[in-house]
Amino acid sequence: MTSRHDTAPAAAPERETPAAGTGAAAGTPDAPAPLGALLAPVRTRVAAATALQGLAGALGLVPLICVAEIAGALLAPGGPDTGPLWTLVVAAVAGAVAALAAGAASTVVGHLADNDLQLSVRRSLARRVARVPLGWFAGRGSGRVKKALHDDISDVHSLVAHTLPDLAAVVAVPVVALVYLAAVDWRLTLVAVALVIGGAALFARAMAGSTAKMARYVAAMGAVNSAAVEFVDGIQVVKHFGHHRRAHQRFTAAADDFADFFVSWTRSTTPVAVGSFLLLSAPTVTVTTVGAGALFAFLGWSEPVSIVAFALLAPALCAPMSAIGQSVQQIQAARAAAERVAGVLAAPVLPEGGAPAPESARVVFSGVRFAYPRPEGAPGEEEALRGVDLVLEPGTVTALVGPSGAGKSTLAALLARFHDVTAGSITIGGTDVRDLATAELYRTVGFVFQDTRLLRETVAANIAMGRPGATREEVAAAARAARIADRIERLPRGYDSVVGEDAELSGGEAQRVAIARALLADTPVLVLDEATAAVDPEAEESIQDALSELARGRTVLVVAHRLRTVAGADRIAVLDAGRLAEIGTHADLLARGGRYAALWRAQQGEGTDGPEGSGRPDQAARTGHPPTDPGRPDADRPDDPDNPDEPDTPDESDRQGADR
Numbered sequence: 123m124t125s126r127h128d129t130a131p132a133a134a135p136e137r138e139t140p141a142a143g144t145g146a147a148a149g150t151p152d153a154p155a156p157l158g159a160l161l162a163p164v165r166t167r168v169a170a171a172t173a174l175q176g177l178a179g180a181l182g183l184v185p186l187i188c189v190a191e192i193a194g195a196l197l198a199p200g201g202p203d204t205g206p207l208w209t210l211v212v213a214a215v216a217g218a219v220a221a222l223a224a225g226a227a228s229t230v231v232g233h234l235a236d237n238d239l240q241l242s243v244r245r246s247l248a249r250r251v252a253r254v255p256l257g258w259f260a261g262r263g264s265g266r267v268k269k270a271l272h273d274d275i276s277d278v279h280s281l282v283a284h285t286l287p288d289l290a291a292v293v294a295v296p297v298v299a300l301v302y303l304a305a306v307d308w309r310l311t312l313v314a315v316a317l318v319i320g321g322a323a324l325f326a327r328a329m330a331g332s333t334a335k336m337a338r339y340v341a342a343m344g345a346v347n348s349a350a351v352e353f354v355d356g357i358q359v360v361k362h363f364g365h366h367r368r369a370h371q372r373f374t375a376a377a378d379d380f381a382d383f384f385v386s387w388t389r390s391t392t393p394v395a396v397g398s399f400l401l402l403s404a405p406t407v408t409v410t411t412v413g414a415g416a417l418f419a420f421l422g423w424s425e426p427v428s429i430v431a432f433a434l435l436a437p438a439l440c441a442p443m444s445a446i447g448q449s450v451q452q453i454q455a456a457r458a459a460a461e462r463v464a465g466v467l468a469a470p471v472l473p474e475g476g477a478p479a480p481e482s483a484r485v486v487f488s489g490v491r492f493a494y495p496r497p498e499g500a501p502g503e504e505e506a507l508r509g510v511d512l513v514l515e516p517g518t519v520t521a522l523v524g525p526s527g528a529g530k531s532t533l534a535a536l537l538a539r540f541h542d543v544t545a546g547s548i549t550i551g552g553t554d555v556r557d558l559a560t561a562e563l564y565r566t567v568g569f570v571f572q573d574t575r576l577l578r579e580t581v582a583a584n585i586a587m588g589r590p591g592a593t594r595e596e597v598a599a600a601a602r603a604a605r606i607a608d609r610i611e612r613l614p615r616g617y618d619s620v621v622g623e624d625a626e627l628s629g630g631e632a633q634r635v636a637i638a639r640a641l642l643a644d645t646p647v648l649v650l651d652e653a654t655a656a657v658d659p660e661a662e663e664s665i666q667d668a669l670s671e672l673a674r675g676r677t678v679l680v681v682a683h684r685l686r687t688v689a690g691a692d693r694i695a696v697l698d699a700g701r702l703a704e705i706g707t708h709a710d711l712l713a714r715g716g717r718y719a720a721l722w723r724a725q726q727g728e729g730t731d732g733p734e735g736s737g738r739p740d741q742a743a744r745t746g747h748p749p750t751d752p753g754r755p756d757a758d759r760p761d762d763p764d765n766p767d768e769p770d771t772p773d774e775s776d777r778q779g780a781d782r
């Protein structure tokens with residue numbers, strides 16, 4: 123196919139705004155750190171909120187300063203000076219009111235900025251997530267998006283709306299207090315500062331090596347968690363095989379190890395940490411400075427009245443110390459959160475084309491190669507598909523079979539563009555799937571996979587997702603065709619029952635709702651993953667009937683793990699180690715005596731055939747297609763590769779370019 127795509131990497135990463143429209147790519151040398159990039163759109167307002175909170179903290183000291191000044195005026199050595207009294211009272215009240223107003227303004231500005239930031243980040247995430255390949259979600263994508271949208275944004279919220287403004291107050295309050303107290307009495311100020319320095323030094327000692335100790339703490343906690351999960355998750359196996367004592371011992375050993383480490387850590391740090399908190403506590407600072415003030419007054423070094431200022435304001439010097447530790451932790455959490463958000467915002471997206479709807483439903487896989495993206499730093503690259511050529515003719519059912527890991531699901535997922543091919547191309551009606559807009563692609567290709575997800579909406583809405591605007595009659599007709607209408611009508615509110623609330627559907631029922639959705643979507647091309655491996659025979663029968671209905675008249679690619687369910691397909695393509703090994707009808711392939719015949723015999727031997735154990739594929743019921751050739755003798759004995767009556771069909775794999 124077109125050379126443009128032949129050299130294009132899978133899902134050519136197209137970098138978008140890394141963080142809320144900042145226009146710089148995180149991770150590049152000149153890019154701002156993710157947190158800076160994330161906050162850029164609201165930087166001015168965050169700065170304003172921070173400044174206002176700092177101002178509020180400083181203004182909050184004004185009443186205390188005024189009280190100290192009033193005391194100074196009333197206790198003046200030459201007798202009470204009532205002159206500045208009213209001015210000081212007014213200043214105290216004005217300071218208190220202004221502090222409240224600045225604090226409130228900071229809260230409003232900070233929260234509005236945070237609100238806009240959350241909205242823009244969530245929108246950016248939603249835009250990005252809508253354009254990443256569906257295959258991205260199969261990895262760790264869903265969890266990452268959930269964390270980015272919820273937990274990480276809440277960490278950034280704490281930073282913008284609370285931590286940064288509070289940090290400003292934490293810095294402004296001691297600075298203003300220090301300046302005022304130094305002006306009142308520098309000797310007493312030195313005493314207070316000595317306490318702060320002593321407390322901070324002890325705190326630093328208590329925290330020495332805390333990074334390594336924290337890592338050990340996390341590891342020990344992780345060991346307890348995994349032992350607990352292993353114990354609970356594997357309880358059935360463990361009990362069955364009589365290993366409960368060993369599993370229990372592993373859990374208690376991990377818990378003991380954690381407890382021992384924690385006790386030794388706290389034992390070594392507690393005395394120093396407690397000393398630090400004692401030195402920095404308000405009673406210690408007050409008692410010490412007041413005591414020192416009394417001594418200094420006795421020695422004639424200080425005015426006795428300055429004791430009042432220190433009694434009121436010295437605690438403000440060290441009160442914020444504990445808040446700083448907490449703020450630093452929150453900033454670290456927000457930085458990590460911003461990195462994760464930037465990671466999701468930088469997820470590779472699928473480039474889209476604008477080609478018109480394909481004119482036919484003929485699908486051509488041409489030299490398709492694909493390797494899953496490896497996690498960063500992981501060595502090597504193993505191809506899941508190594509050059510597959512395959513044509514799906516309109517209106518036919520093609521089954522993909524082969525051993526586990528052969529690449530069946532991968533090939534099917536590429537047609538639904540869960541990923542883009544690494545090399546080669548996939549066309550529908552001659553148009554490369556990469557040239558179609560996503561909406562056009564999904565109007566053309568429908569899929570029903572084993573892992574069915576229904577939204578927490580009404581059953582009708584879940585089915586109508588296949589065709590927005592479908593009438594209730596159309597929804598009900600699709601449900602009938604998908605053999606799920608009876609079950610829906612028995613729900614408390616019928617089609618208006620909400621999935622997960624009053625519509626608790628089993629896996630097989632959810633599967634049929636998905637089939638009804640696909641029926642309503644009425645796409646000319648369908649990708650089906652055999653979906654009946656885990657359901658009981660009755661449900662399997664219903665699902666197969668529904669699938670047969672769905673397959674009628676479309677170009678269908680069905681991934682099959684159990685051969686009997688697809689023995690009636692128009693063609694069966696056998697994949698092996700990422701290559702097309704054989705292709706033909708069930709009868710052709712049995713006659714060929716190759717890999718398919720071996721797989722078929724192996725599955726017969728496993729007795730996986732159930733009622734069809736005789737080897738008679740119930741062709742019409744399985745795929746909605748008539749048997750390949752009901753008149754042929756082998757139609758009655760398709761499992762017999764040695765059937766002498768089997769016509770020697772040409773090996774279609776040669777035409778399909780198999781075994782490249």
Ligand SMILES: Nc1ncnc2c1ncn2[C@@H]1O[C@H](COP(=O)(O)OP(=O)(O)OP(=O)(O)O)[C@@H](O)[C@H]1O
Nearest residue numbers: 260261494506525526527528529530531532533683
């Ligand atoms: N998300 C993924 N990331 C990395 N490698 C993957 C991923 N999914 C599948 N693979 C690998 O790609 C190869 C083909 O897997 P695929 O699921 O397509 O095989 P399959 O034939 O459908 O197997 P099964 O019958 O067991 O479902 C395997 O080696 C598998 O380990």
